[in-house]
Amino acid sequence: PIRVRLTGVGGYLPRDVVTNDDLARKFGIETSDEWIRTRTGIGQRHIASGDETTSSMAAEAARQALEYAGVDASQVDAVLVATATPDQVFPAVAVQVQAHLGMTAGFGFDISAACSGFVYALATATALMRSGQARKVLVIGSEVFSRLLDWTDRSTCVLFGDGAGAVLLETGAGEGEGVLSTHLHSDGRTGDLLYVDGAVGCPSTSQHLRMQGREVFRHAVVKLSQAVDEALEANGLTGQDIQWMVPHQANLRIIDGMAKKLALSADRVVVTVDRHANTSAASIPLALNEAVRDGRVRKGDLVLMEALGGGLTWGSALIRM
Numbered sequence: 140p141i142r143v144r145l146t147g148v149g150g151y152l153p154r155d156v157v158t159n160d161d162l163a164r165k166f167g168i169e170t171s172d173e174w175i176r177t178r179t180g181i182g183q184r185h186i187a188s189g190d191e192t193t194s195s196m197a198a199e200a201a202r203q204a205l206e207y208a209g210v211d212a213s214q215v216d217a218v219l220v221a222t223a224t225p226d227q228v229f230p231a232v233a234v235q236v237q238a239h240l241g242m243t244a245g246f247g248f249d250i251s252a253a254c255s256g257f258v259y260a261l262a263t264a265t266a267l268m269r270s271g272q273a274r275k276v277l278v279i280g281s282e283v284f285s286r287l288l289d290w291t292d293r294s295t296c297v298l299f300g301d302g303a304g305a306v307l308l309e310t311g312a313g314e315g316e317g318v319l320s321t322h323l324h325s326d327g328r329t330g331d332l333l334y335v336d337g338a339v340g341c342p343s344t345s346q347h348l349r350m351q352g353r354e355v356f357r358h359a360v361v362k363l364s365q366a367v368d369e370a371l372e373a374n375g376l377t378g379q380d381i382q383w384m385v386p387h388q389a390n391l392r393i394i395d396g397m398a399k400k401l402a403l404s405a406d407r408v409v410v411t412v413d414r415h416a417n418t419s420a421a422s423i424p425l426a427l428n429e430a431v432r433d434g435r436v437r438k439g440d441l442v443l444m445e446a447l448g449g450g451l452t453w454g455s456a457l458i459r460m
């Protein structure tokens with residue numbers, strides 16, 4: 140069987156940092172550092188400037204992942220970008236990334252699964268590789284949610300940030316190594332809990348993110364718990380076998396809840412939500428990039444990923460690094 144290993148990580152965070160106090164004082168939002176911190180764990184977020192686009196950030200994260208793995212862009216067979224905030228409806232961000240990297244072969248396409256996008260892209264890439272259609276694949280999450288936010292709605296605008304994260308996947312893992320399994324779910328009946336207003340070609344609509352926070356929270360706790368159990372059961376493992384949880388970073392309370400369920404101590408959970416806020420599809424690869432580069436996540440470690448987002452979509456993945 141063809142096995143898929145993770146050989147490179149990269150990330151990009153926009154230059155501008157906006158703290159919770161900045162939101163209250165400079166942006167004039169009726170909020171406080173205390174309110175945001177106690178409910179979400181968020182302390183600050185990075186916000187993209189005009190020259191920092193979904194494709195430029197994705198390309199920079201990808202460059203770092205290639206450099207980490209010692210692979211040249213010309214060797215890459217496919218680029219998958221998970222994003223809900225593409226530069227344009229088309230061409231896909233992935234194809235623009237190919238151009239940024241100087242790739243003249245291979246293929247690229249985007250994946251739309253909101254905050255679960257990275258897990259979806261990882262699953263898709265793994266399936267392409269296992270079926271022999273690609274041997275080296277860049278899997279990227281890149282988002283500029285700051286451009287989707289209604290900055291007059293304090294219940295959503297304080298929660299998100301911008302950024303990009305990337306991994307390089309290559310075939311050739313040993314038995315029990317690499318991507319062990321991925322588990323995807325979606326349910327369109329809950330589409331009204333978290334969505335973007337309006338439609339393509341409808342200039343009268345606002346194109347802003349809308350969310351019923353409490354309901355999303357309730358679904359997240361139940362569905363993420365199921366997705367995590369599914370991943371463990373599929374591999375005959377228990378929570379105690381996990382070295383690292385690298386969750387989607389939406390809210391520290393959701394992350395803590397999942398760690399508690401798995402009986403994982405806080406030092407086994409990679410947390411970036413305090414500094415990055417929720418960067419949607421970019422949050423997992425950004426967190427993994429940080430934890431691999433600072434030496435926490437090492438070769439041989441079992442890493443559990445989980446995410447839930449608009450759709451609703453949700454899922455999990457297990458990787459032996």
Ligand code: ACO
Nearest residue numbers: 170171174178254293294297352353355356359389390447
């Ligand atoms: N600053 C100060 N007060 C605020 C703010 C703010 N930024 N936002 C809302 N409030 C007020 C509300 O107006 C309300 O006031 P009221 O009681 O006088 O009406 C009060 O705070 C409570 O509002 P709730 O929305 O009920 O607050 P809650 O405790 O549910 O927390 C939150 C809101 C943080 C959004 C929470 O529901 C949550 O984290 N939900 C999960 C959503 C999420 O993380 N989504 C991300 C995408 S999906 C995913 O990735 C999991």
